[in-house]
Amino acid sequence: MQVTETNAEGLRREFKIVVEARDLTDRMTARLDRLSHSANMPGFRPGKVPKTLLKQRFGKALLGEVLDETVSTSSQAAIAERSLRLATQPRVEIKAFDEGKDLEYTLAFEIMPEFDPGDIAKLEAERWVAEPSEKDINAAMQRLAQGQRKFGPAPEGHNAKKGDLLTIDFVGTVDGVEFEGGKAEGARVELGTGQFIPGFEDQLVGAEVGGKVQIKATFPSDYGVRFLAGREGLFDTTVKEIKIPEEPKVDDDLAKALGLENLDGVRTAVKEQLQKDFGAVSRRRLKRSVLDQLSNMHSFEVPPGLVDAEFAVIWGEVDAARKRGQHEPGDEGKSEDELKEQYKKLATRRVRLGLVLAEVGRRNNIAVTSEEIERAITQQAARFPGQEKAIYAYFRNNPQSVDQLRGPILEDKVIDFIVGTAKVSDKKVTPEELLDESEDEALAEAEATSEGKAKKKPKSKKDE
Numbered sequence: 001m002q003v004t005e006t007n008a009e010g011l012r013r014e015f016k017i018v019v020e021a022r023d024l025t026d027r028m029t030a031r032l033d034r035l036s037h038s039a040n041m042p043g044f045r046p047g048k049v050p051k052t053l054l055k056q057r058f059g060k061a062l063l064g065e066v067l068d069e070t071v072s073t074s075s076q077a078a079i080a081e082r083s084l085r086l087a088t089q090p091r092v093e094i095k096a097f098d099e100g101k102d103l104e105y106t107l108a109f110e111i112m113p114e115f116d117p118g119d120i121a122k123l124e125a126e127r128w129v130a131e132p133s134e135k136d137i138n139a140a141m142q143r144l145a146q147g148q149r150k151f152g153p154a155p156e157g158h159n160a161k162k163g164d165l166l167t168i169d170f171v172g173t174v175d176g177v178e179f180e181g182g183k184a185e186g187a188r189v190e191l192g193t194g195q196f197i198p199g200f201e202d203q204l205v206g207a208e209v210g211g212k213v214q215i216k217a218t219f220p221s222d223y224g225v226r227f228l229a230g231r232e233g234l235f236d237t238t239v240k241e242i243k244i245p246e247e248p249k250v251d252d253d254l255a256k257a258l259g260l261e262n263l264d265g266v267r268t269a270v271k272e273q274l275q276k277d278f279g280a281v282s283r284r285r286l287k288r289s290v291l292d293q294l295s296n297m298h299s300f301e302v303p304p305g306l307v308d309a310e311f312a313v314i315w316g317e318v319d320a321a322r323k324r325g326q327h328e329p330g331d332e333g334k335s336e337d338e339l340k341e342q343y344k345k346l347a348t349r350r351v352r353l354g355l356v357l358a359e360v361g362r363r364n365n366i367a368v369t370s371e372e373i374e375r376a377i378t379q380q381a382a383r384f385p386g387q388e389k390a391i392y393a394y395f396r397n398n399p400q401s402v403d404q405l406r407g408p409i410l411e412d413k414v415i416d417f418i419v420g421t422a423k424v425s426d427k428k429v430t431p432e433e434l435l436d437e438s439e440d441e442a443l444a445e446a447e448a449t450s451e452g453k454a455k456k457k458p459k460s461k462k463d464e
Contacts, residue, residue: 003078011087011110011303016095019074019103027066028099035062059099067097075107085112087303110303117359118297123422125289128282130434132274138250140270145248148257154242160207162192167241168204170215172233179228186240197223200235213237222324281434287415290422294356295349302351311347318343354411361414368406368413376405 001023007014032051039054040046055062071092079086088110096104132140151165160166166189172182191201199217207213215235223229255266318339321327331339361367381391395401 001074001077003081006106007108010301011113012108013084013111014106014108015078016104016106017074017078019070021100021102024066024070024103025100027070028062031062031066063099067094067103070103071105078107086110087112088305110305113300113302113355115298115300115355115359117356117363118294120360120418121421121423123290123293123418125286125293125419125422125424126427127286127424128429128434129426130278130282130429130431132271132278132431136274136431137267137270140274141250141254141266142248144258144266144270145250145254148254149248150246151243152246154209154244157208158242158244160191160204160239160242162205163190163245165190165243165245166204166207166239168237168239170235170237172235174228174231174233179233181225182233182235197233204237204239207239207242209239209242211239213239220324222320278431278434285434286419286424290415290418291353294418295353298352298356300352302348302355306351307344307347310351311344314343314347314350315340357411357414360418361410364417366410366413366417368409372409373402373405376409377402380405 001020002018004016005013006016032054035054035058036051038046041053041057044050071094075090075092079090086109090107090109093106093108094103095106096102154160154164168187168189169185170183170187172179174182189195189201189204191204194201197217197219200215203213203215203217215237216232217235218232219225219228219230221230250263250266252262255262258266258269260266260269318328318331331342334342377392377395380395381388384391395405
């Protein structure tokens with residue numbers, strides 16, 4: 001085998017590989033030998049079919065197998081001999097291949113960059129710590145009561161308002177024609193919850209029992225039924241019943257509705273949940289601080305193929321949101337080219353940070369265990385009650401999906417390792433400071449426009 005490097009620009013590598021015809025012939029002969037021991041053909045005893053006949057009948061298929069095997073083994077050997085760590089899947093292009101002649105092909109891929117992750121023990125970070133106040137606990141209990149509230153009959157002549165529960169009949173049409181799923185009797189809608197398409201519930205405000213309302217509302221552009229997406233519907237609606245919400249009460253009845261003994265039990269459970277929630281936000285901020293410092297420490301070249309793949313994922317989400325009329329903070333008013341440049345920088349940052357974390361994990365023997373993967377799959381299955389077996393089967397039959405679970409687990413383990421190694425001090429803050437989102441939005445803008453060289457600590461929902 002002859003291997004000639006034809007491109008070594010940056011992290012790109014390309015080789016021209018020539019495998020001698022003799023090697024191919026030997027592989028073909030070996031396959032014919034194996035086949036001759038088991039082949040069955042009319043007129044011949046098992047294992048006695050002439051090789052010339054086997055080659056005549058199966059030669060084309062065998063030659064394809066020989067090609068695949070030869071390319072696989074020769075390319076792996078070329079990579080192993082040079083101790084290359086691949087960042088992307090190799091791309092193979094056959095230049096010449098015919099029976100009795102040399103095989104010539106090109107092998108192209110991108111390699112991992114060589115870099116030192118740095119001394120993570122020198123990193124310094126603050127862990128924001130907040131305790132839920134009585135005000136926070138009371139507000140959370142009030143929200144619980146709101147979620148458990150009951151509805152009672154509305155007084156005669158009552159005009160519907162937001163928060164009321166209506167029972168309605170309606171018939172929907174588009175361009176004067178009824179459509180499937182556009183008709184209902186006894187449908188229930190709580191005004192203001194957004195259960196129906198935008199604008200539908202607003203036009204029921206002020207209605208009375210027995211009243212008829214003709215509602216005009218436009219289906220969202222991303223509506224699940226393609227025929228209706230973006231089109232205006234007309235709904236002839238009759239209000240059958242109006243119920244009004246009763247004043248939510250924080251009392252022992254609420255505790256019983258929640259499966260707890262008394263109000264003290266509710267207060268304890270709420271406080272514990274708030275502490276858990278605050279802890280999650282605190283960890284997210286700490287993680288963000290660590291990632292920002294790691295980002296500022298490194299500027300090495302990253303594999304373009306990995307950046308392109310990451311950008312495709314990010315842009316797919318951004319573009320879909322834009323089509324729904326949703327924008328990330330700071331994105332309004334920017335052209336598509338400006339946004340693409342911005343998110344390409346974000347993709348570069350993510351890839352670079354991913355490589356740094358992977359290298360820290362590799363050097364410190366941090367790996368994801370099979371037990372952790374099983375736990376993650378169980379958590380995924382728990383999200384789909386009644387479909388657990390199907391979820392388990394999906395992951396069993398799709399190894400690439402398991403890899404998608406492995407990445408976040410490894411990242412969290414490496415982050416925990418870095419936090420345990422770095423100099424981390426606790427900073428007491430108020431719950432309002434901990435949960436302040438305005439600083440997050442400023443960080444998101446700074447990150448996207450300066451390739452992640454952000455100065456603030458909190459998370460961005462674009463890159464937690």
